[in-house]
Amino acid sequence: MLTTIAVDAMGGDNAPAIEVEGAIQAARDLRVKILLVGQEEKIRAELVRLGVPFPREKRLHIEIVPASEIISMDDPVAQSVRRKRDSSIRVAARLVREGQAHGLVSAGNTGAVMATSKLVLGTLPSVDRPALAGIFPTVKGRGTVLLDVGANAECKPQHLRQFAIMGAIYSRSILGVRNPRVGLMSIGEEEAKGTDLIRESAQLLKSAPINFVGNVEGRDVFKGDVDVIVSDGFTGNVILKTSEGLVEAMMSLLKTELGQTVVSQVGGMLSVSAFRSVRKRLDYSEFGGAPLLGCRQISVICHGSSNTKAIRNAIRVAKEFHQAQLNERIEADVNLLETTKNL
Amino acid sequence: MLTTIAVDAMGGDNAPAIEVEGAIQAARDLRVKILLVGQEEKIRAELVRLGVPFPREKRLHIEIVPASEIISMDDPVAQSVRRKRDSSIRVAARLVREGQAHGLVSAGNTGAVMATSKLVLGTLPSVDRPALAGIFPTVKGRGTVLLDVGANAECKPQHLRQFAIMGAIYSRSILGVRNPRVGLMSIGEEEAKGTDLIRESAQLLKSAPINFVGNVEGRDVFKGDVDVIVSDGFTGNVILKTSEGLVEAMMSLLKTELGQTVVSQVGGMLSVSAFRSVRKRLDYSEFGGAPLLGCRQISVICHGSSNTKAIRNAIRVAKEFHQAQLNERIEADVNLLETTKNL
Numbered sequence: 223m224l225t226t227i228a229v230d231a232m233g234g235d236n237a238p239a240i241e242v243e244g245a246i247q248a249a250r251d252l253r254v255k256i257l258l259v260g261q262e263e264k265i266r267a268e269l270v271r272l273g274v275p276f277p278r279e280k281r282l283h284i285e286i287v288p289a290s291e292i293i294s295m296d297d298p299v300a301q302s303v304r305r306k307r308d309s310s311i312r313v314a315a316r317l318v319r320e321g322q323a324h325g326l327v328s329a330g331n332t333g334a335v336m337a338t339s340k341l342v343l344g345t346l347p348s349v350d351r352p353a354l355a356g357i358f359p360t361v362k363g364r365g366t367v368l369l370d371v372g373a374n375a376e377c378k379p380q381h382l383r384q385f386a387i388m389g390a391i392y393s394r395s396i397l398g399v400r401n402p403r404v405g406l407m408s409i410g411e412e413e414a415k416g417t418d419l420i421r422e423s424a425q426l427l428k429s430a431p432i433n434f435v436g437n438v439e440g441r442d443v444f445k446g447d448v449d450v451i452v453s454d455g456f457t458g459n460v461i462l463k464t465s466e467g468l469v470e471a472m473m474s475l476l477k478t479e480l481g482q483t484v485v486s487q488v489g490g491m492l493s494v495s496a497f498r499s500v501r502k503r504l505d506y507s508e509f510g511g512a513p514l515l516g517c518r519q520i521s522v523i524c525h526g527s528s529n530t531k532a533i534r535n536a537i538r539v540a541k542e543f544h545q546a547q548l549n550e551r552i553e554a555d556v557n558l559l560e561t562t563k564n565l
Numbered sequence: 566m567l568t569t570i571a572v573d574a575m576g577g578d579n580a581p582a583i584e585v586e587g588a589i590q591a592a593r594d595l596r597v598k599i600l601l602v603g604q605e606e607k608i609r610a611e612l613v614r615l616g617v618p619f620p621r622e623k624r625l626h627i628e629i630v631p632a633s634e635i636i637s638m639d640d641p642v643a644q645s646v647r648r649k650r651d652s653s654i655r656v657a658a659r660l661v662r663e664g665q666a667h668g669l670v671s672a673g674n675t676g677a678v679m680a681t682s683k684l685v686l687g688t689l690p691s692v693d694r695p696a697l698a699g700i701f702p703t704v705k706g707r708g709t710v711l712l713d714v715g716a717n718a719e720c721k722p723q724h725l726r727q728f729a730i731m732g733a734i735y736s737r738s739i740l741g742v743r744n745p746r747v748g749l750m751s752i753g754e755e756e757a758k759g760t761d762l763i764r765e766s767a768q769l770l771k772s773a774p775i776n777f778v779g780n781v782e783g784r785d786v787f788k789g790d791v792d793v794i795v796s797d798g799f800t801g802n803v804i805l806k807t808s809e810g811l812v813e814a815m816m817s818l819l820k821t822e823l824g825q826t827v828v829s830q831v832g833g834m835l836s837v838s839a840f841r842s843v844r845k846r847l848d849y850s851e852f853g854g855a856p857l858l859g860c861r862q863i864s865v866i867c868h869g870s871s872n873t874k875a876i877r878n879a880i881r882v883a884k885e886f887h888q889a890q891l892n893e894r895i896e897a898d899v900n901l902l903e904t905t906k907n908l
Binding site for chain 2: 298333360361372375376407409410412415416417418420439440441442443444445455456457459460461462463464465466467468469470471472474475
């Protein structure tokens, strides 16, 4: 049986065009079955536009699952999650819970996707709180997993310890890092630095069954010397958004500057492939979406401004997540930790 | 009387060469008197190397003040601040306290410089905690003041309110922003987002005598739509170091990529002025050091890897700080806030 992924077709800033195109690419390349969840007419119109008219999508293993409502980026999270029971994200999550799909992918309102995933899919029995795991590009090429990037603004040390275990499993299973080095985000390498949360978490991480390398700093995110960085969701989210903002700012400044003189215009044209390559290296869409680790089932959350490639790669991540039986591993490892920690 | 700045000549990664050169530039350009504090022989050797042999430095209004000890980057902060009573930073701070200098500049061990400044210079009577104010470059050109970037890992809402007042005064007086827009660093613009600290601080900031524009996110640091961003010192320090790391990573990737083909090499050469210009725009040294706002006297802290220009600009900042009578303004405004807030 093909791995089946439910894609929230109505979620992102450019839905459903981007979602449908990403789904078609994934269905073609990745040997997955896709359930496109959302407003049937709009989704069908996109399929036609992209050369996959009815009933040709069947051959690609794409199905449409109708959902009448949409949670927009501006909708208040708590209220819309509770009230919009036929929203595309809610229906996608229900498909996963009922076993019709192995995982879901959404580029919708991040808060709503997280809340719906926790509500409908539930949390793994041993895990206290699911964490959103962002993947950051590094100079060395392989991504750093940073978690939590926004699911839990306030955390306790035992949460960070569970994040560390989950992040290490993710790095090993999906990014192929043999013995992932795990760091704790702080404001200096010295143990005395940071907040009470950091000092207490460092003590817990030392005795956890992971390759804990100690405290790291903001500059370590892009170096590639650690594979997993553990952080509360407030700090992690600030890091994620600061990085996105800075890449945007640099690219925009560079574009302006390269247009200033004829010489630099020519220079810019000749070096365009180098720029593209750097942009690609720093491009989050290469890594697909951010998985919500610790959910009972699979939920991969994409940036609202995701492009086709990001959606396709998020579907790939969801598939690999399923095939690697990541949740079984997380449950086993966290359970072992929680039952033995007081021995 | 010339404004007099005590420069910790032994602080930075490349001390005393960088410090002495930056001091000479400042003395030449800025009409300030400089007290170079540190090991006399080493400082004098640098002065000779830079074409300012004894007694020529007198004409430049440069004096050497001997200090036998050095606090290195690796020294434990609390211990070295307490024990090394003849360290260059300690002597520089003493010169300020005793009225022989109007302010100090140091690129030394940041923790030690902060601790020494607080210990020797003291805190303004109305201010609870001094905050380190970093200045971030933006797409729009004018810098965003982010505070605290590392003096206080853990903060209370009333601290953030004082930071906001101090940041606004700094933005107005030193960066020339008429009515600085002040934002609160959070993980979404909605009031409900963030931590308890953020929610409580937002309420306090609303009633503070500043132009509070609400919550901002990491991506707003480089946009230039707000002039002052208030944050606890843990989050602020993570933002600072993440940004530094990302700029380094991008520049290093770009360099590698531009060397890949002959075409891109030529392209890189032709666009070199554009790169330089972007690097300059993103260069923290343009803004000089970070002032420790809320100290009873003036302390400007530079990055350990500061170059000559950064030292020179930090001296400029210290001079402007003095001439704008910033501390008098901070004390007046914070005092007014603290005495009227319960009316």
